[in-house]
Amino acid sequence: MTLTISGLKVSIGEAEILRGVDLTVSAGHVHGLAGESGSGKTVTGLAVLGLLPHGSRTAGTIELAGRDLLAMPAKQLNAVRGAEIAMVFQDPATSLHPMVTVGVQLTEHMRHHLGVGRKEARERALGLLAKVRIPSPETAVDRYPHQFSGGMRQRIAIAVALACEPKVLIADEPTTALDVTVQAGILRLLRGLCDDLGLAVLLVTHDLGVMSAVADEVSVMKDGLVVETGPRGQVLTEPRHAYTRALLESLPGDDHKLPQEER
Ligand SMILES: Nc1ncnc2c1ncn2[C@@H]1O[C@H](COP(=O)(O)OP(=O)(O)OP(=O)(O)O)[C@@H](O)[C@H]1O
Numbered sequence: 001m002t003l004t005i006s007g008l009k010v011s012i013g014e015a016e017i018l019r020g021v022d023l024t025v026s027a028g029h030v031h032g033l034a035g036e037s038g039s040g041k042t043v044t045g046l047a048v049l050g051l052l053p054h055g056s057r058t059a060g061t062i063e064l065a066g067r068d069l070l071a072m073p074a075k076q077l078n079a080v081r082g083a084e085i086a087m088v089f090q091d092p093a094t095s096l097h098p099m100v101t102v103g104v105q106l107t108e109h110m111r112h113h114l115g116v117g118r119k120e121a122r123e124r125a126l127g128l129l130a131k132v133r134i135p136s137p138e139t140a141v142d143r144y145p146h147q148f149s150g151g152m153r154q155r156i157a158i159a160v161a162l163a164c165e166p167k168v169l170i171a172d173e174p175t176t177a178l179d180v181t182v183q184a185g186i187l188r189l190l191r192g193l194c195d196d197l198g199l200a201v202l203l204v205t206h207d208l209g210v211m212s213a214v215a216d217e218v219s220v221m222k223d224g225l226v227v228e229t230g231p232r233g234q235v236l237t238e239p240r241h242a243y244t245r246a247l248l249e250s251l252p253g254d255d256h257k258l259p260q261e262e263r
Contacts, residue, residue: 001167007060019224030201032215039221041204045170050077083113086161090173092153096145103141109163128159151182172204187213220244
């Protein structure tokens, strides 16, 4: 399933936040969205999910499987969100409830959206935990989020996002809050899930180093517009836009060359 954003404009109050964003995320591809803080990356992801702040005004189209999500009634969009499009946030605490076991958090989505029974839901939950490489899923399923490390919690948040078999995954700075030693593992996991499940992944990050580890395509945002887009190799090695060049030059050392080895 391809997600196509065309001419997306978003205003919040008096401020024009997005000024005509064009972006395509294809099935089985990781599309990295880079750009400095405040350039509109998060707002782009929220627009796709229909989670913009109350009173936001939008123009343009966000097409998924022939439907324009921006024109969809709230109830219908609610069904699409969670079932077809899921999101992973920077801090797993945003999506995981501290007082609810991992198993319940994994199964309540699928029982609600997919209507599967208790036993099958538990089986699926174990499968999801294995898919995101949580050790001993049989034990992990009955534990609470605080009993896991930050990296493991993010893996669990990814499993929850995948519970309803979405086709599109929006990951907003999924490794920023994590220790550098576990970041690469999470990126490898996202890459593997994208390949195995044919997911269309929009990876939002301010970090071009992270981007070069996993993205097939890279878009660079500045002031509410995509200023450059293309295959990773091209954008990161032959940037056409001065702003992309400046972002690359701000990378420490040879970081932007390293992550190739991560794949
Ligand atoms: N709820 C809101 N109300 C008003 N303005 C907002 C709101 N959310 C975001 N903005 C503004 O929209 C602009 C883009 O924000 P956004 O969070 O999309 O940037 P970003 O590129 O994701 O940056 P960061 O890397 O810091 O998350 C910023 O100027 C921000 O202040």
